[in-house]
Amino acid sequence: MSGKRRRLWLASAVATVATLTGCSGxxxxxxxxxxxxxxxxxxxxxxxxxxxxxxxTQSELVQSAGKACPTAVLEDKLPSxxxxxxxxxxGTMAQVRLPTDTLFLxxxxxxxxxxxxxxxxxxPEHPYDCRLQGG
Amino acid sequence: MRRFLKLSxxxxxxxxxxxxxxxxxxxxxxxxxxxxxxxxxxxxxxxxHYLVSADFAADVTExxxxxxxxxxxxxxxxxxxxxxxxxxxKKPDEVGLESERDQKLGRYVDESSPSWAxxxxxxxxxxxxSLSIVMGLIFLASWLxxxxxxxxxxxxTRLQQLQDPESWRSYLVDPDFWSRTLQNWQSEFxxxxxxxxxxxxxxxxxxxxxKxxxxxxxxxxxxx
Numbered sequence: 001m002s003g004k005r006r007r008l009w010l011a012s013a014v015a016t017v018a019t020l021t022g023c024s025g026x027x028x029x030x031x032x033x034x035x036x037x038x039x040x041x042x043x044x045x046x047x048x049x050x051x052x053x054x055x056x057t058q059s060e061l062v063q064s065a066g067k068a069c070p071t072a073v074l075e076d077k078l079p080s081x082x083x084x085x086x087x088x089x090x091g092t093m094a095q096v097r098l099p100t101d102t103l104f105l106x107x108x109x110x111x112x113x114x115x116x117x118x119x120x121x122x123x124p125e126h127p128y129d130c131r132l133q134g135g
Numbered sequence: 136m137r138r139f140l141k142l143s144x145x146x147x148x149x150x151x152x153x154x155x156x157x158x159x160x161x162x163x164x165x166x167x168x169x170x171x172x173x174x175x176x177x178x179x180x181x182x183x184h185y186l187v188s189a190d191f192a193a194d195v196t197e198x199x200x201x202x203x204x205x206x207x208x209x210x211x212x213x214x215x216x217x218x219x220x221x222x223x224x225k226k227p228d229e230v231g232l233e234s235e236r237d238q239k240l241g242r243y244v245d246e247s248s249p250s251w252a253x254x255x256x257x258x259x260x261x262x263x264x265s266l267s268i269v270m271g272l273i274f275l276a277s278w279l280x281x282x283x284x285x286x287x288x289x290x291x292t293r294l295q296q297l298q299d300p301e302s303w304r305s306y307l308v309d310p311d312f313w314s315r316t317l318q319n320w321q322s323e324f325x326x327x328x329x330x331x332x333x334x335x336x337x338x339x340x341x342x343x344x345x346k347x348x349x350x351x352x353x354x355x356x357x358x359x
Contacts, residue, residue, distance in 0.1 A: 056176030093294035
């Protein structure tokens with residue numbers, strides 16, 4: 001096998017694994033939505049934060065708080081500082097870790113949306129305990 | 136052309152029904168995936184995105200690996216194991232790799248023998264095992280893709296459940312990986328084992344996989 005063919009083969013193998021694992025160029029998008037969400041909270045822009053919430057999460061928030069989303073999301077006192085440390089993407093889901101928070105994002109036709117925020121780990125293998133989540 | 140179609144009808148028949156079933160699986164799997172996503176308030180995938188998703192890759196390759204393993208084991212097991220009365224089995228006195236005369240090797244090759252069988256040395260040694268080698272490589276490749284696809288798909292589910300994703304190495308000992316693997320293996324082993332036994336007593340007239348209808352139940356290695 002020539003060097004060029006070997007490189008092509010390697011590139012296709014990497015592309016296949018990247019596609020299967022959902023790592024093909026989606027990490028910056030999920031991380032960038034998480035960053036925009038945190039920035040909206042830190043600048044007290046509730047409307048911008050709500051635009052980045054998944055539909056189920058938004059309706060759950062409105063229902064439980066009994067207030068409009070832009071007000072309720074700011075009252076939830078979610079952590080709103082720090083840059084993205086790690087992003088892990090698998091298919092239609094992503095986990096973004098910040099210094100003081102972990103966010104779970106889901107991919108919709110309109111792009112990545114925050115499904116859960118203000119999440120703290122509980123026990124190993126158990127779900128995170130999230131202040132804001134859908135469903 | 137008609138002659139080609141007639142002489143390759145078995146391969147063509149299975150090729151066509153394979154593609155039909157794969158297309159059916161893709162469409163049904165895509166609708167099922169989107170239905171589950173919808174129920175959880177999550178985003179939908181287009182058919183194109185579903186076809187390159189981990190979910191589809193794992194679903195397809197978990198069946199491929201088990202089929203290739205089944206035939207690999209059958210090819211190898213029938214070298215050394217016998218089943219009295221089965222047309223799938225050799226006669227008890229033929230077990231093993233057989234002589235050069237039986238296998239048309241060495242000084243028993245003729246003009247119609249493949250060049251690698253006539254070559255002798257490592258080339259003939261590889262050719263003598265080439266069917267098992269290729270079936271084994273396809274099995275391993277499919278199982279590897281299943282493990283990567285299943286890992287990514289399982290992690291997608293874990294993130295939906297607000298759990299941390301796990302590493303690929305952890306997934307290799309995860310119940311999800313072994314449940315997907317063993318549920319396929321057990322069905323393949325059952326099917327091939329029961330065919331070996333049922334063909335002792337039952338017949339399919341005209342099939343080379345069956346003994347002739349009038350052959351005795353006790354006759355072994357006789358194909359119709």
